[in-house]
Amino acid sequence: MILKYLRGVATLKLDSAKCIGCGLCLNVCPHAVFKLESRKAAITDADLCMECGACALNCPTAAISVKKGVGCAQAVRMGFLKGTEPDCGCGDDSSCC
Amino acid sequence: MLPGRKSAQPAPPERISSEYTATDRLAAWKARWGIARMSYRVKPGLYALGSPSASSPVFAGANYTLSFNALRTNLKGLSAWLLVLDTKGINVWCAAGKGTFGTMELTRSIRQTGLEQLVSHKTIILPQLGAPGVSAHQVKAYTGFSVSYGPVRAKDLQEFLRLGGKATPEMRKVRFNFTDRIILAPVQLVYYAKYLLPAALLLYLAGLKNDAALTVGALLAGSVIVPALLPWLPGRSFAVKGAAAGLAAVAALSPLLPFGPYQLAARALVYAAAASFIGLDFTGASTYTSLSGVKKEMRLATPAQALAFLAGLVLLGARRFL
Ligand code: SF4
Ligand code: SF4
Numbered sequence: 001m002i003l004k005y006l007r008g009v010a011t012l013k014l015d016s017a018k019c020i021g022c023g024l025c026l027n028v029c030p031h032a033v034f035k036l037e038s039r040k041a042a043i044t045d046a047d048l049c050m051e052c053g054a055c056a057l058n059c060p061t062a063a064i065s066v067k068k069g070v071g072c073a074q075a076v077r078m079g080f081l082k083g084t085e086p087d088c089g090c091g092d093d094s095s096c097c
Numbered sequence: 098m099l100p101g102r103k104s105a106q107p108a109p110p111e112r113i114s115s116e117y118t119a120t121d122r123l124a125a126w127k128a129r130w131g132i133a134r135m136s137y138r139v140k141p142g143l144y145a146l147g148s149p150s151a152s153s154p155v156f157a158g159a160n161y162t163l164s165f166n167a168l169r170t171n172l173k174g175l176s177a178w179l180l181v182l183d184t185k186g187i188n189v190w191c192a193a194g195k196g197t198f199g200t201m202e203l204t205r206s207i208r209q210t211g212l213e214q215l216v217s218h219k220t221i222i223l224p225q226l227g228a229p230g231v232s233a234h235q236v237k238a239y240t241g242f243s244v245s246y247g248p249v250r251a252k253d254l255q256e257f258l259r260l261g262g263k264a265t266p267e268m269r270k271v272r273f274n275f276t277d278r279i280i281l282a283p284v285q286l287v288y289y290a291k292y293l294l295p296a297a298l299l300l301y302l303a304g305l306k307n308d309a310a311l312t313v314g315a316l317l318a319g320s321v322i323v324p325a326l327l328p329w330l331p332g333r334s335f336a337v338k339g340a341a342a343g344l345a346a347v348a349a350l351s352p353l354l355p356f357g358p359y360q361l362a363a364r365a366l367v368y369a370a371a372a373s374f375i376g377l378d379f380t381g382a383s384t385y386t387s388l389s390g391v392k393k394e395m396r397l398a399t400p401a402q403a404l405a406f407l408a409g410l411v412l413l414g415a416r417r418f419l
Contacts, residue, residue, distance in 0.1 A: 057228070069388025
């Protein structure tokens with residue numbers, strides 16, 4: 001069963017004009033958001049994107065942009081209270097970031 | 098200047114084995130329950146697994162003991178170099194999110210360990226989950242090493258090597274099945290039990306033993322039912338899933354409670370709000386929630402939770418004075 005998060009919120013953008021079809025985004029994405037179509041990357045379903053930022057960071061031509069962040073309520077709350085960006089205060093916690 | 102350019106004489110790599118021992122099992126168990134987490138660090142640096150040669154593969158990993166143990170034990174029977182980055186004892190996935198498992202640390206580590214002199218090839222295998230922190234083309238530009246992203250799970254490593262350094266689409270996907278989720282429940286449970294068990298005890302001592310039971314019910318609903326039944330709880334929102342679990346807990350306990358519909362409804366508001374709050378925090382442990390989504394959800398859920406909680410208390414208080 002595929003778990004999906006909220007509809008239409010992910011900040012993922014792909015500029016096909018810049019894409020050289022290297023396929024690295026397919027390799028790094030943990031949710032199979034990309035596929036290759038006639039030697040260009042294409043987004044299958046942006047609702048699957050968790051905004052980990054791996055694709056954007058590894059795309060050699062900067063064809064992908066996404067606002068990277070951790071989808072963690074505790075981090076958002078901490079950031080809000082401290083007036084900073086969402087910050088993971090979990091430290092050595094292995095289960096949450 | 099880039100970190101680690103002037104490397105001194107690197108220390109010779111320490112030898113390690115791929116055995117999984119009772120001590121390792123105990124360490125894993127303790128970490129799951131959040132006991133003495135600080136001590137789960139491996140010394141960063143280069144390790145020799147088996148008797149690696151210049152052509153043996155190089156694997157990079159985090160210096161969190163559980164990640165390190167998963168890496169070395171899954172390479173059983175192989176000789177390899179293990180490059181352990183300093184991620185401050187945090188697993189690869191979280192460290193990559195923070196950037197401590199990242200381009201700079203990998204570059205520094207490659208330089209400082211003198212990896213170049215030990216191997217004849219120029220490939221370094223990284224866990225795929227390290228990719229949010231590492232830019233493969235930048236590492237190549239800085240060090241000459243090509244990053245090859247291995248599978249998500251260390252147990253697929255041998256198969257990955259057999260396929261000539263290729264991962265199947267299945268190996269590339271992060272999962273969040275029942276076992277993955279339930280393993281994370283204890284941390285959540287222990288975290289909120291710190292606040293809610295004393296609260297339940299106070300309620301019990303104040304003679305409100307039904308509310309003490311409901312408090313424990315809300316705790317279990319948010320921290321155990323949410324992870325366990327995640328795909329089956331209604332909606333996509335974790336706050337809604339948590340509220341549903343809370344309502345289910347109140348409903349399940351209701352035959353044992355001496356309350357009429359009014360009292361029960363007021364309590365349902367209070368305890369569903371509490372379970373919703375705890376359930377929303379499980380976004381941090383989940384493997385598919387995005388920051389944009391969590392922000393959106395919190396903007397709506399936080400006021401709703403506060404309102405429901407207060408409304409429930411007001412209703413209970415009002416009844417008392419009527
Ligand atoms: S990583 Fe960039 S260039 Fe390569 S296929 Fe994906 S979008 Fe295209
Ligand atoms: S940000 Fe992460 S989850 Fe989203 S598309 Fe890129 S690699 Fe996939």
